[in-house]
Amino acid sequence: MPLDHYRLLGRSGLRVSPLALGTMTFGETWGAEEVESRRIFDAYVDRGGNFVDTAGYYAKGRSEELTGKFAAGKRDGVVLSTKYSLAVEPGDPNAGGNSRRSMVRAVEDSLRRLRTDRIDLLFLHVWDDMVPADEILRGFDDLVRQGKILYIGISDTPAWRIAWLQVMAELRGWTQFAALQVEYSLLQRTGERDLIPAARALGIGVMPWSPLGNGLLSGKYATGALQPDDPEGGRAQMMTAIGRVNPATVAIADAVKDVADAIGASSAQVALAWTLANPAVVAPLVGARTLRQFVDNIGALDLRLDGEHLAALDEASRIDLGFPHDFLKFPFIRDALTAGTTVVPRG
Ligand SMILES: NC(=O)c1ccc[n+]([C@@H]2O[C@H](COP(=O)([O-])OP(=O)(O)OC[C@H]3O[C@@H](n4cnc5c(N)ncnc54)[C@H](OP(=O)(O)O)[C@@H]3O)[C@@H](O)[C@H]2O)c1
Numbered sequence: 145m146p147l148d149h150y151r152l153l154g155r156s157g158l159r160v161s162p163l164a165l166g167t168m169t170f171g172e173t174w175g176a177e178e179v180e181s182r183r184i185f186d187a188y189v190d191r192g193g194n195f196v197d198t199a200g201y202y203a204k205g206r207s208e209e210l211t212g213k214f215a216a217g218k219r220d221g222v223v224l225s226t227k228y229s230l231a232v233e234p235g236d237p238n239a240g241g242n243s244r245r246s247m248v249r250a251v252e253d254s255l256r257r258l259r260t261d262r263i264d265l266l267f268l269h270v271w272d273d274m275v276p277a278d279e280i281l282r283g284f285d286d287l288v289r290q291g292k293i294l295y296i297g298i299s300d301t302p303a304w305r306i307a308w309l310q311v312m313a314e315l316r317g318w319t320q321f322a323a324l325q326v327e328y329s330l331l332q333r334t335g336e337r338d339l340i341p342a343a344r345a346l347g348i349g350v351m352p353w354s355p356l357g358n359g360l361l362s363g364k365y366a367t368g369a370l371q372p373d374d375p376e377g378g379r380a381q382m383m384t385a386i387g388r389v390n391p392a393t394v395a396i397a398d399a400v401k402d403v404a405d406a407i408g409a410s411s412a413q414v415a416l417a418w419t420l421a422n423p424a425v426v427a428p429l430v431g432a433r434t435l436r437q438f439v440d441n442i443g444a445l446d447l448r449l450d451g452e453h454l455a456a457l458d459e460a461s462r463i464d465l466g467f468p469h470d471f472l473k474f475p476f477i478r479d480a481l482t483a484g485t486t487v488v489p490r491g
Pocket residue numbers: 165166167168169174197198269299300325326352353354355356357358359360362364374377378379380412429430431432433436437438440441
């Protein structure tokens with residue numbers, strides 16, 4: 145599955161690569177400086193990659209600036225995705241949040257930083273629980289009608305809110321969400337309860353973020369130590385300091401490494417390939433601090449995990465789905481729902 149075998153994003157007609165390039169590392173203090181960021185960007189586009197994700201929030205706008213600079217001259221071949229909602233400076237209450245005011249201002253800032261006259265895909269970045277649904281949806285729709293944005297997405301929002309917004313947009317004839325960004329990896333599977341099934345049912349393509357759990361699944365923590373060729377650590381030291389590296393997470397990283405060793409792949413490739421095995425997933429967001437990491441990660445596209453390896457990874461990382469999902473699977477409930485007959489569910 146090469147980067148130039150494109151997929152449709154949700155129920156939209158937009159064609160995107162099966163791995164999106166995440167640029168949160170670009171210009172960030174724990175990320176990549178300009179020269180390395182450009183190498184990563186060029187390597188992605190040169191291999192046929194067309195789906196680049198940034199946000200006004202990343203590195204206080206620097207990620208968008210670098211992305212705009214690198215995309216200059218290649219703009220037509222790139223689907224540019226960015227996000228609004230998070231303020232980069234404190235002080236102005238309208239510089240953050242989900243309101244129309246925040247949306248319009250963020251779009252103008254993003255267009256300037258990205259050196260473009262349209263954003264291909266604009267995400268609501270983080271739900272603030274303070275703005276009416278119609279203000280958000282009509283704000284998006286007006287920007288689409290003005291040609292400033294083409295498609296819309298949503299991220300970091302409860303599933304029931306997303307369903308409500310999507311149905312309202314459909315009934316009112318407004319632009320509907322084409323994409324959902326959700327933290328999803330072998331370390332974070334709670335999206336399987338409601339977010340991912342909701343997206344699938346609503347025609348929204350899933351884009352897992354932090355598919356390596358901030359690098360925890362790359363193999364460098366599997367033995368409890370950082371990789372020797374990564375002395376400066378990047379995000380690694382931060383993850384250790386905040387307790388994200390613990391026996392439970394390292395046990396999952398160990399299971400990933402076991403599968404990787406068995407099939408001659410890297411841990412990062414196995415972890416990414418696992419997200420791609422979910423039929424709701426259109427494009428995981430690949431994060432990399434170095435070109436070497438990026439090249440390793442896109443190797444995931446050549447990997448097909450078999451049933452035995454998927455089962456081992458599932459066993460190591462499975463979560464309790466909780467109510468009502470567990471209740472709905474009780475045999476006596478299933479029997480009562482089908483009156484004891486055999487009813488084959490839709491595929
Ligand atoms: N919507 C949202 O709220 C949201 C939130 C977060 C991210 N995102 C998007 O998702 C993208 C990816 O997220 P992420 O950066 O957190 O992804 P990730 O893949 O979980 O983490 C990336 C980090 O893991 C380490 N790494 C990556 N590949 C590696 C390899 N092959 N070997 C060793 N270490 C490796 C690097 O960190 P070190 O080398 O520094 O350890 C790298 O910066 C972002 O760029 C952004 O576009 C969206």
